[in-house]
Amino acid sequence: MITAGAGTAALPEGGRVDFARLRRERRARLLEAMAEAGLDVLVLGRPANITYASGARQLWTAGARPFGPGAVVMAGSGRVHLLSTWDDGVPDEIGHDQLFGLSWNPARIAANLAAIPGLASAGRIGTDGWSPGAGSLITSVAPGAEVVAAGPALAGARGTKTVDELACLRTAAAAAEAGMAALVEALRPGVTERQLMGVHAAALARLGLPTPPIEAAACLMPAVGGGPGGPGRLRRLVSDRAAQAGQMVALTAGAIYAGYEATLSRTWLVGAGGGGGGGAGGADGAGGRVASAAQKEVAGRARSLRDARVAACRPGAVSDLLGPGERAGSEPVAWGVGLGMEPPLLGAGLGAGVQLPAGMTMAVQAWAAAPGSEAGGALEADVVLVGADGPELLTRFGSCPALSSDVVH
Amino acid sequence: MTKSIDGAVLPDVPDLARMRTERHARLQAQMSSSGVDALLLLGTNPVAYATGAEAPGADSGRAGLLRPVALVVGGDPQAHLFTPYPDGAPAELAEDHLHPAIYPELPDGAAAAAAAVSELVPSGSRLAVDELPHPLAAALGSYEITGASGLLGPARLVKTPDELACIRTAQHINELAMARVQPQLRPGVRQNDLSAWFLEAIFDLGATGNGIDPIWQVMPDRLADGPWTTHGDVAFPTASTDRILRAGDVVWVDTGIDWHGYASDFGRTWLVDPLAAPTGRQAGQFRRWDEVVAAVLDILKPGVTALELGRAAIEANGGTRPWVEHFYLAHGLGTESAEMPMIGTDLGDAFDDRLVMAPGMVLVLEPVIWDEGEGGYRSEDIFAVTDDGWVALSDHPYDPYGSRSW
Numbered sequence: 033m034i035t036a037g038a039g040t041a042a043l044p045e046g047g048r049v050d051f052a053r054l055r056r057e058r059r060a061r062l063l064e065a066m067a068e069a070g071l072d073v074l075v076l077g078r079p080a081n082i083t084y085a086s087g088a089r090q091l092w093t094a095g096a097r098p099f100g101p102g103a104v105v106m107a108g109s110g111r112v113h114l115l116s117t118w119d120d121g122v123p124d125e126i127g128h129d130q131l132f133g134l135s136w137n138p139a140r141i142a143a144n145l146a147a148i149p150g151l152a153s154a155g156r157i158g159t160d161g162w163s164p165g166a167g168s169l170i171t172s173v174a175p176g177a178e179v180v181a182a183g184p185a186l187a188g189a190r191g192t193k194t195v196d197e198l199a200c201l202r203t204a205a206a207a208a209e210a211g212m213a214a215l216v217e218a219l220r221p222g223v224t225e226r227q228l229m230g231v232h233a234a235a236l237a238r239l240g241l242p243t244p245p246i247e248a249a250a251c252l253m254p255a256v257g258g259g260p261g262g263p264g265r266l267r268r269l270v271s272d273r274a275a276q277a278g279q280m281v282a283l284t285a286g287a288i289y290a291g292y293e294a295t296l297s298r299t300w301l302v303g304a305g306g307g308g309g310g311g312a313g314g315a316d317g318a319g320g321r322v323a324s325a326a327q328k329e330v331a332g333r334a335r336s337l338r339d340a341r342v343a344a345c346r347p348g349a350v351s352d353l354l355g356p357g358e359r360a361g362s363e364p365v366a367w368g369v370g371l372g373m374e375p376p377l378l379g380a381g382l383g384a385g386v387q388l389p390a391g392m393t394m395a396v397q398a399w400a401a402a403p404g405s406e407a408g409g410a411l412e413a414d415v416v417l418v419g420a421d422g423p424e425l426l427t428r429f430g431s432c433p434a435l436s437s438d439v440v441h
Numbered sequence: 442m443t444k445s446i447d448g449a450v451l452p453d454v455p456d457l458a459r460m461r462t463e464r465h466a467r468l469q470a471q472m473s474s475s476g477v478d479a480l481l482l483l484g485t486n487p488v489a490y491a492t493g494a495e496a497p498g499a500d501s502g503r504a505g506l507l508r509p510v511a512l513v514v515g516g517d518p519q520a521h522l523f524t525p526y527p528d529g530a531p532a533e534l535a536e537d538h539l540h541p542a543i544y545p546e547l548p549d550g551a552a553a554a555a556a557a558v559s560e561l562v563p564s565g566s567r568l569a570v571d572e573l574p575h576p577l578a579a580a581l582g583s584y585e586i587t588g589a590s591g592l593l594g595p596a597r598l599v600k601t602p603d604e605l606a607c608i609r610t611a612q613h614i615n616e617l618a619m620a621r622v623q624p625q626l627r628p629g630v631r632q633n634d635l636s637a638w639f640l641e642a643i644f645d646l647g648a649t650g651n652g653i654d655p656i657w658q659v660m661p662d663r664l665a666d667g668p669w670t671t672h673g674d675v676a677f678p679t680a681s682t683d684r685i686l687r688a689g690d691v692v693w694v695d696t697g698i699d700w701h702g703y704a705s706d707f708g709r710t711w712l713v714d715p716l717a718a719p720t721g722r723q724a725g726q727f728r729r730w731d732e733v734v735a736a737v738l739d740i741l742k743p744g745v746t747a748l749e750l751g752r753a754a755i756e757a758n759g760g761t762r763p764w765v766e767h768f769y770l771a772h773g774l775g776t777e778s779a780e781m782p783m784i785g786t787d788l789g790d791a792f793d794d795r796l797v798m799a800p801g802m803v804l805v806l807e808p809v810i811w812d813e814g815e816g817g818y819r820s821e822d823i824f825a826v827t828d829d830g831w832v833a834l835s836d837h838p839y840d841p842y843g844s845r846s847w
Contacts, residue, residue: 098572133670
C-alpha cells in the first residue's frame with residue numbers, strides 16, 4: 033500500500049516502500065537474467081549494481097571508482113556475497129557468512145573470493161567492469177571460468193521498474209522538486225552559481241538524503257567568458273560568477289532516495305520571483321524583471337522540445353526522441369534512470385536502434401541555444417515513466433512565470 | 442627544519458598550469474621507462490591527474506557513463522581529453538587535443554571510442570589502461586593491453602609543491618566549513634542536519650565538489666554495542682542517516698571535499714553537548730592519540746620506512762596497534778582521497794619495510810585509540826614529507842578535547 037504519498041520517514045504500518053519486497057523482486061529478476069545469459073556467477077563492482085543485487089545501504093562517494101569485486105551473486109545458491117567489513121546497512125537476508133571484509137592485499141582478496149562456495153569451480157562469470165588487475169584476480173580464483181560482460185544481463189534486469197522501485201523514484205522526484213524550490217527561492221542578484229550548488233545540496237541533506245547525483249545546480253546565461261564553452265552553450269561546471277537581475281539561469285536539481293535518482297531542470301529569470309514566492313524585485317509573483325523577447329523565445333523553445341521528447345517516451349522505437357536538435361548538444365538527450373543514470377543513452381550518436389519497453393523510466397532533457405543573443409539558452413528536463421498507455425511525468429515543477437509566453441507585461 | 446620539497450618552497454597559491462605540466466612530465470617519464478606507447482585512462486581520479494580536466498561532482502553511475510577520458514601519447518606535450526564537459530578543459534589545452542565525449546561503457550559507444558583511439562595511436566601499440574570495460578575491450582583488440590597502475594602509482598606517489606598547495610587549500614576549505622558546523626552540534630540535531638550545514642558551507646567557501654557523503658558516526662563504548670564486523674575490530678566509517686544525536690554521544694567526524702581535483706580529509710572526534718567537556722578517560726584517549734602522532738612526527742623525514750613509522754606509533758600506544766585492522770596508521774592523499782603511501786595495511790611488514798619516505802609524499806595520520814568499555818578517539822591530520830622533515834597541511838583545533846603537543 034502506498035497511500036501516504038512521498039516521504040522518507042518509516043511508518044508504523046510498514047512505510048511507503050516495501051523494501052523487503054523490493055529487494056526480493058530485484059534479486060529474482062537478477063537471477064532470472066543470469067539464467068537467461070547462462071551466467072553461474074556475477075561479480076559486481078559498480079555501486080548501483082551492488083545496490084541492485086544486495087540492497088545494502090552504501091556510503092556515497094563521488095565519481096567512478098575502479099572496478100573490483102564488491103558483490104558476488106551465485107546462481108546456484110541464489111545468494112549474494114557482499115564486500116562489507118560490518119553489518120551496518122546490510123539487509124537481514126545477507127548473513128554474516130556472506131560478508132567479506134575490506135582488504136588492500138590481493139592475496140587476501142583472492143582468498144576471500146575463493147571461500148565463496150561454488151566460485152572456484154564456476155564455468156561462466158559475468159562482470160560489470162574489467163581492469164588488468166581485477167581481471168587477473170578473478171581468473172586466479174576461478175581458473176576454469178569464461179569471463180564475459182554482464183552489462184546486457186544487468187540492463188535487462190534493471191531496465192523496467194517494479195512497483196516499489198517506482199515508489200522510490202517518486203520519492204526521489206519529490207525531493208528533487210524540493211531542491212528546485214530551494215534554488216528558485218535562493219535565486220537573487222548577487223548569489224553565485226557555486227553558492228546555489230551549496231543551497232541545493234543542503235536542501236537535500238535536510239530531507240535526510242545523501243549528496244545529490246550531480247553537482248551542476250546552476251548555469252547563468254549567457255555563457256560568457258570565452259573558452260570552449262562559448263556563448264550559447266550549456267556549462268555543467270559551476271563558477272563563482274554572480275547572478276544579475278534580468279539574466280536567465282539554467283537550474284538543475286536532483287536527489288537520490290534509497291539509491292534511486294530523479295533530476296529535473298528549469299530555466300529561470302533572475303529577479304523574477306516565482307517558486308517559493310521569493311526572489312528580488314517584487315512580491316507580485318511575476319517579479320520586477322521582465323524577460324526579453326529573445327529570452328522568452330528560447331525558453332519557450334526548450335519547453336516545447338522537452339514536451340515533445342516527453343511525449344515520445346512511449347513503448348517502441350526512439351526515433352521521435354532522436355529527432356530535431358539531437359545533434360546540437362554535447363550530451364545525450366535522454367537516458368535511463370533508476371539506480372542513477374542507466375543505459376540506454378539516447379543522442380550524441382548513441383541509441384539509434386533502441387526499443388523502449390513499457391515500465392522503463394527515462395530522464396529527458398532539452399537544451400535550446402540562442403547563440404549570439406543575451407538570452408544564451410534554456411534547459412528543461414524531467415523524469416518520465418514509459419507507460420503502456422503513454423508517458424507519465426514523475427517530476428512536477430512549474431515553469432518560470434516571467435519566461436512563459438502567456439504572461440502579459 | 443626547512444619547508445622545502447627538493448629545494449622548492451611550498452607556494453601560498455598553487456600554479457595550476459605549472460602543476461599540470463609537471464604531472465604530465467612525470468607520466469611521460471613513467472611511460473618511457475615502462476615501454477608504454479600510450480596511456481588510456483577512464484577513472485575519475487586518474488583522468489583528473491593526467492589532464493587537469495574538471496567535471497561536476499557526480500554519482501558513480503553518471504560518472505561511469507558520462508566520463509571524461511584521457512589519452513596520453515608517448516612524447517606528446519599534452520594529453521588528449523575526451524569529455525562531455527568541455528568547459529572543464531584546462532585553458533592551455535590545445536584545440537586539437539580536446540575531443541567530444543566517448544562512451545566506452547556502452548556497447549553502442551565503444552566502437553566510436555576505439556576509433557577515436559586508433560586515430561591517435563597506431564594499432565599494435567602497447568596501450569596501458571586503468572579500466573577496460575567489456576565493450577571497449579572487444580573494440581580495442583588490435584592493441585597490446587597492459588595495466589596502468591604500475592606507472593600511475595609511482596607518478597602520483599610524490600607530489601609537486603603545487604599539488605601540496607592544492608591539498609592544503611582543499612583542507613583549509615574543509616576546516617573553515619567545520620568551524621561553522623561544530624557550533625551547531627547539540628542534542629536533537631540529526632546527522633543529516635550536520636551534512637546540510639557542511640555542504641552549504643563548503644560551496645560558499647569555494648569547494649569545487651564534495652567527495653564523500655559526510656560521516657558523523659556515533660561511537661559505542663563497547664565494540665559489542667556497535668555493528669558486527671568481520672574482524673572483531675571497530676566498524677568505521679558507516680554511512681550517515683537521520684539519526685538524532687543525543688547528549689553524551691561521541692561522534693567520529695570524517696569528510697572530504699574536492700578543490701580542483703585534489704581531496705581534503707578531515708577527521709575529528711566531537712562530543713554532543715553545548716557545554717561538553719571530556720571525561721577523564723576521554724581526555725586520556727586524546728592525550729594518547731597526540732602522543733602517537735608526536736612519536737611518528739619525531740622520526741618522519743626522508744629515508745625512514747613505513748615499517749619504522751608504524752612501529753613508533755605502536756610503541757607510543759603501549760604496544761597496541763593504534764589503528765583499525767581494515768585500515769592503516771596513515772594513507773596518502775592527492776587526486777584520490779586515499780592512495781599510497783599507506784602505512785600498516787594488511788599488505789604486511791615486508792611491504793611497509795620497502796616503502797621509504799621521500800620529499801613530497803603526503804601522510805594523513807589517523808591513529809585510532811580504542812579504550813574498550815569507554816569508546817575511543819580518532820582524528821586525522823595531514824603532513825607532507827619535506828627535504829629534512831615534515832610540514833603540516835592541516836590546522837584545526839581539537840575541541841573540546843584539548844591542544845596538540847607537536
